[in-house]
Amino acid sequence: MSAVIVAIDGPSGTGKSSTSKAVAAALGLSYLDTGAQYRAITWWMLTNGVPVDDAEAVAAASGKPVIVSGTDPAAPAISVDGADASGPIRTQEVTAAVSAVSAVPEVRTRITGLQRSIAAEAAGGIVVEGRDIGTTVLPDADLKVFLTASPEARASRRSGELKGKEATDLSTTREALIKRDEADSSRKASPLKKADDAVEVDTTELTLDQVVECVVTLVEKAAAEKSRGAGPAEAATVNEKAGQISK
Ligand SMILES: Nc1ncnc2c1ncn2[C@@H]1O[C@H](COP(=O)(O)OP(=O)(O)OP(=O)(O)O)[C@@H](O)[C@H]1O
Numbered sequence: 001m002s003a004v005i006v007a008i009d010g011p012s013g014t015g016k017s018s019t020s021k022a023v024a025a026a027l028g029l030s031y032l033d034t035g036a037q038y039r040a041i042t043w044w045m046l047t048n049g050v051p052v053d054d055a056e057a058v059a060a061a062s063g064k065p066v067i068v069s070g071t072d073p074a075a076p077a078i079s080v081d082g083a084d085a086s087g088p089i090r091t092q093e094v095t096a097a098v099s100a101v102s103a104v105p106e107v108r109t110r111i112t113g114l115q116r117s118i119a120a121e122a123a124g125g126i127v128v129e130g131r132d133i134g135t136t137v138l139p140d141a142d143l144k145v146f147l148t149a150s151p152e153a154r155a156s157r158r159s160g161e162l163k164g165k166e167a168t169d170l171s172t173t174r175e176a177l178i179k180r181d182e183a184d185s186s187r188k189a190s191p192l193k194k195a196d197d198a199v200e201v202d203t204t205e206l207t208l209d210q211v212v213e214c215v216v217t218l219v220e221k222a223a224a225e226k227s228r229g230a231g232p233a234e235a236a237t238v239n240e241k242a243g244q245i246s247k
């Protein structure tokens with residue numbers, strides 16, 4: 001398969017990370033979780049006493065942390081200033097602050113630069129997941145996928161995941177993810193948005209395996225088109241039941 005660049009975007013809890021990791025592993029591609037990078041810089045701000053609601057203070061500090069992302073889908077890794085940050089970036093404190101930090105233009109410029117260099121170095125191809133990959137970070141990606149799911153499905157997936165750890169209440173989880181999506185979609189700098197040429201996949205009624213199978217098929221098609229010298233796939237919507245593509 002040719003070295004494809006795949007952008008997977010969508011709101012929170014739609015299955016971007018799970019799908020991207022599985023697709024990358026199945027096809028031998030690298031994998032980049034860009035949300036983890038925004039979480040990492042947010043965690044650094046919180047642990048270094050930078051007030052996360054002060055955009056000027058966040059902007060001034062945005063160049064300080066050294067963030068390194070691994071790209072192995074079987075062992076996603078992220079470090080900040082040389083220390084493993086994969087656990088601390090998943091706390092509710094970070095989740096509650098990340099939208100404010102990621103809305104700061106200086107933060108986005110810094111993190112977008114990191115993302116583009118990682119993608120450029122992935123000689124065998126890469127799956128990059130986030131909110132603005134298809135629109136801003138990698139607008140020339142060979143395939144752009146935009147995952148969606150109902151707020152109820154997303155909240156139920158998240159609640160199941162959090163059971164025994166932090167909050168488990170379904171309506172609290174639902175409200176929190178809707179609030180984060182609103183903040184991510186309404187910011188001025190590179191908001192969460194479906195690229196015009198992205199393929200939309202509604203995952204509400206699909207199992208994770210079905211979503212992975214659907215995206216693997218789309219990537220294989222994009223790779224075949226790339227090796228034939230054809231342009232990127234046209235925008236389409238996937239029929240979630242039949243797995244067919246309609247335009
Ligand atoms: N199609 C699906 N059906 C059922 N559960 C799913 C499906 N896709 C993902 N999940 C589960 O939903 C939860 C959230 O998935 P995941 O972390 O991949 O979403 P995400 O879009 O990356 O979220 P975020 O943007 O908040 O990081 C996980 O527990 C995952 O196993």
Ligand SMILES: Nc1ccn([C@@H]2O[C@H](COP(=O)(O)O)[C@@H](O)[C@H]2O)c(=O)n1
Nearest residue numbers: 034035036038098099102130131132184
């Ligand atoms: N391309 C991206 C990716 C993420 N963000 C911000 O990070 C937050 C956390 O993302 P998760 O995928 O780990 O939930 C997200 O809510 C966004 O604020 C972003 O701005 N751009």
